[in-house]
Amino acid sequence: MTAAIHERTAVITGAGSGIGRATALRFAAEGARLTIADIDEDGLAETRRQVEQRAASVESRVVNVADESAVADLVEAAHHRWGSLDILCNNAGITGGSYGPVTEEDADVWRRVLDVNLLGAMYGTKYAGRIMRDQQRGAIVNTASVAGIRAGAGGNPYSASKAAVINLTQTSACDLGQYGVRVNAVCPGLTETGMTRRVFDYAREQGKESKLGARCELRRYGRPEELAAAILFLASDEASFITGQALAVDGGNTASLNMPGMKV
Numbered sequence: 172m173t174a175a176i177h178e179r180t181a182v183i184t185g186a187g188s189g190i191g192r193a194t195a196l197r198f199a200a201e202g203a204r205l206t207i208a209d210i211d212e213d214g215l216a217e218t219r220r221q222v223e224q225r226a227a228s229v230e231s232r233v234v235n236v237a238d239e240s241a242v243a244d245l246v247e248a249a250h251h252r253w254g255s256l257d258i259l260c261n262n263a264g265i266t267g268g269s270y271g272p273v274t275e276e277d278a279d280v281w282r283r284v285l286d287v288n289l290l291g292a293m294y295g296t297k298y299a300g301r302i303m304r305d306q307q308r309g310a311i312v313n314t315a316s317v318a319g320i321r322a323g324a325g326g327n328p329y330s331a332s333k334a335a336v337i338n339l340t341q342t343s344a345c346d347l348g349q350y351g352v353r354v355n356a357v358c359p360g361l362t363e364t365g366m367t368r369r370v371f372d373y374a375r376e377q378g379k380e381s382k383l384g385a386r387c388e389l390r391r392y393g394r395p396e397e398l399a400a401a402i403l404f405l406a407s408d409e410a411s412f413i414t415g416q417a418l419a420v421d422g423g424n425t426a427s428l429n430m431p432g433m434k435v
């Protein structure tokens with residue numbers, strides 16, 4: 172355990188699965204007090220059970236992050252319960268399931284994806300930002316994506332939403348920096364979670380699992396715990412002079428225009 176977030180209070184959205192669950196478990200192991208939220212009641216209950224097994228203090232709340240008043244209530248409840256709000260992880264996200272070309276776009280899908288991925292993060296930042304501004308301290312970590320940096324890692328609405336999350340990270344960091352509040356993002360590369368399960372199941376069925384990491388310089392895909400470690404770093408005092416940044420945690424996927432191994 173490090174002292175970096177010991178007894179800090181944290182809200183984590185999308186905590187019912189994948190990267191959000193791994194982050195909740197890592198924060199619990201580091202001694203943080205948690206309010207975890209998700210739209211999926213069962214997944215959230217399972218995360219809560221696993222956090223409680225680690226003897227951490229935890230509250231949970233079923234929340235749709237696309238609902239502004241629900242996010243405002245979530246932040247207020249966490250503040251009321253713990254007496255402070257040190258960390259917010261805007262992590263909930265959806266792909267929208269749309270992978271077609273721009274000529275076939277469906278505006279309803281775009282609205283749905285932007286409502287969750289972008290507005291969800293904005294609502295969290297708006298309400299937690301007010302509390303953190305008044306406290307004169309706080310750290311917000313958004314989960315963006317490599318899809319927000321380069322094309323080809325997700326559907327068009329998803330990619331646009333994640334690029335917007337990176338920009339929201341920068342503009343929020345500018346608005347809140349003077350109050351001692353830091354705002355950063357992680358940009359995961361392909362990581363095995365609920366969101367990507369079908370891709371992994373299909374690849375395994377075809378005996379092509381090793382190909383899934385082939386576009387990464389490290390020649391493998393990511394684990395949720397590796398994202399949780401980066402989120403912990405950005406949320407902690409170890410990152411005390413870092414704000415407005417988007418950290419790719421992607422095995423080198425976005426580092427190169429080449430296919431890995433081209434120079435060998």
Ligand SMILES: NC(=O)c1ccc[n+]([C@@H]2O[C@H](COP(=O)([O-])OP(=O)(O)OC[C@H]3O[C@@H](n4cnc5c(N)ncnc54)[C@H](O)[C@@H]3O)[C@@H](O)[C@H]2O)c1
Binds near residue numbers: 184236237264314363
């Ligand atoms: N897995 C990857 O390869 C990958 C890559 C890049 C970015 N990401 C991002 O990581 C974040 C976490 O996703 P994950 O990979 O752990 O997937 P996941 O599907 O395992 O977890 C996402 C969680 O968000 C919740 N959620 C979805 N819509 C919600 C809403 N409206 N309100 C509240 N909760 C909601 C889901 O119920 C789920 O528990 C997402 O923002 C995703 O876009 C994932």
